[in-house]
Amino acid sequence: MTAADLIHTYRTTGTLPHLPQGHFIDGALHPALDGAEMDSFDPGRAQVLGRFAAGSAADVDRALSAAERGFAVWRDTPPATRCRILIAVAMLIRAEADLLAVVESLDSGKTLAEAQGDIAGSARLFEYYAGAADKLDGRSPDLGGATVAFTSREPVGITAHIVPWNYPTSTLVRGIAPALAAGCSAVVKPAETTPFTALLLADLLVRAGVPAGVVNVVTGTGAEAGAALVRDPRVRHVTFTGSVDTGIDVMRAAAPNVTGLTLELGGKSPLVAFGDAKADQVAEGALWAIFSNSGQICSAGSRLILHRSLHDEVLSRLVERARGLRLGHGLGNPDMGAINSALHLSRVAAHVDAARDRGLDIVTGGHALQDPESGLGWFYAPTILDRVASDDPAVRQEIFGPVLTVQVFDEIDEAVALANGTDFALNAGIYTPDISTALQAARRIDAGQIAINDYWAGGIELPFGGNRKSGFGREKGLEGLEAYTRTKSIAFAV
Structure with a gap:
């Protein structure tokens, strides 16, 4: 359906057909294990747009188990193959841009033109990091003598992405695109007021060739689903965008596991x-x-x-x-x-x-x-x-x-x-x-x-992030890859 068709359908019915309602786990939609659901509203009408699954710690556990299996496959996928798949993702986003933009506008309240810009930028993000997937090279320092040494860049593992409601698609993609390029898997918790584009994108990724389980989405509240996700020791990096107070809570929850963090906590610019x-x-x-x-x-x-x-x-x-x-x-x-x-x-x-x-x-x-x-x-x-x-x-x-x-x-x-x-x-x-x-x-x-x-x-080519209470870490640009890789040094005597 074109954007015009989708808009006509919404204005006629008050909703859109086939909005995803379950969590996206291991390549498919699943209802919450306890059957709980929530309403998502169209801010422009202050009326219910649709319902979606309200996740719990049990749903998060299920998603993390899928991410473990997905990581075992994706980390060993050749970088050139990851590159081709991420390019296919960008192409499919562009092919389905009308649906994604209309849903983004309805769920967040932003103008259609702003939503269209966000979707176009998200496709570009996947293109950009696709180009980096097969270029994450190590070094070969000269130690002299009979010793040979080199470094390699490896994916950190399972990553968690806590996504805000103001940019539901582009904030999600600027985290998962470099994570996928590096070979990581992901569990995403979108904001409870804007769940739908994350679910649509997760399905799109699988259709473009990303293996099932590599990207999973658990919807619901931060107190239930988000908190369970960031405190789980299987998560090796958390990328969070939101308020200072919630960011501090995320730091506390992740600290016992010595989990990596990227925090973007807002500003007063x-x-x-x-x-x-x-x-x-x-x-x-x-x-x-x-x-x-x-x-x-x-x-x-x-x-x-x-x-x-x-x-x-x-x-x-x-x-x-x-x-x-x-x-x-x-x-x-x-x-x-x-x-x-x-x-x-x-x-x-x-x-x-x-x-x-x-x-x-x-x-x-x-x-x-x-x-x-x-x-x-x-x-x-x-x-x-x-x-x-x-x-x-x-x-x-x-x-x-x-x-x-x-x-x-x-x-x-x-x-x-x-x-x-x-x-x-x-x-x-x-x-x-x-x-x-x-x-x-x-x-x-x-x-x-x-x-x-x-x-x-x-x-997209420039790093983005803040200092002081605006957080730490950088997203976008080549710097955006750093959170999702770790360096290993290997040396041996010849």
């Missing part, structure tokens, strides 16, 4: 615009840095730090553009889609209500909305808070919604201090035509990745 930047470029960059995916992005540019001379013009342009954004159901392809859940909408609203109570200047937005066509759904207006103090909670706490704070500075030292003024260090944007200023600021701002004159510059 600054966009710094110097006085020589163009006001229209800054306003447009800031708009999409914060309002893409309704602000539900760990790396969103949620703090706009403006040179005093730019403040009035940039703010005026930005407020005008923010007020003109079209909100609505994701399948209608508006400018902004829905907030993912009623719970998260209440959290975003609570942050802004508290800011209002503290007397902050809310220059636009500051309230929940519904889809203007249906009167349904979970939406929040694009919101801008002006001249916010550096110690205010709106600046220091991750709101994870369409809420931007604005601060002003006069000198570069002040700009850097403001940029580094939170516990997070994930992303940063710098706007200036002066390369010297840009590089000075880039060296001094603490962040895992910095973009100059285009907040979303970069791509």
Whole structure:
């Protein structure tokens, strides 16, 4: 079915046919062992989209047993064969992109265009790591004398992937694609509000040639399924994306097993615009840095730090553009889609209500909305808070919604201090035509990745990850392979 056919079906029936309902274990769908199920909602309508299995520790155990069997096969699969299979995965993702994008939009609330971009990027991730699968070479150091030595890179074993709801497909793929390229197997726990694309992808992988058991998906809550997964000693690496508090819990659970960790824990990222930047470029960059995916992005540019001379013009342009954004159901392809859940909408609203109570200047937005066509759904207006103090909670706490704070500075030292003024260090944007200023600021701002004159510059080929409370480890790029391999040294006397 085409995207148009799928959208028509959904609008007619309120659901899609054949949404996967069970856990995907050992190459097939299975109901929860205790029969438990949960609802998944369409955020754009605030209505049930479908039901799925609610996993328990017993389901996780079953998935890990399958992953053990899958690993025994996949680790010995020749790298060139893994390469060909991962390329086939990319091709099949592209062939089924309409289904994946529509399901992604419905389950997460994001616009169809954003979902289509995520699916295209996921196909590209598989292509990228397919190209690396047969190039994970070791070294042959010269030890001198009659000793010959070499190193080899081996897969770490079973990997666990705890996936967030804001990017259900692309966050999943940026973890499992390098894991599979390295020869690992995987057990995935998608977010409980966005289970369906992970299940669809797991089936797609098997159809593309990945052996059964290599990738398994257990759906359900973090407290039941996620916790059981990360504390199991069979797991040799955990890749987690989510909140700081949950990330700390994951570290504690994995610590007794000395399990490897990649943690991406969010951010409060600054966009710094110097006085020589163009006001229209800054306003447009800031708009999409914060309002893409309704602000539900760990790396969103949620703090706009403006040179005093730019403040009035940039703010005026930005407020005008923010007020003109079209909100609505994701399948209608508006400018902004829905907030993912009623719970998260209440959290975003609570942050802004508290800011209002503290007397902050809310220059636009500051309230929940519904889809203007249906009167349904979970939406929040694009919101801008002006001249916010550096110690205010709106600046220091991750709101994870369409809420931007604005601060002003006069000198570069002040700009850097403001940029580094939170516990997070994930992303940063710098706007200036002066390369010297840009590089000075880039060296001094603490962040895992910095973009100059285009907040979303970069791509799959560059490593992604944070410092401080934004976590540790890197995904994407060749660095993304490091978590899934270990080096063995072998030396022998001739």
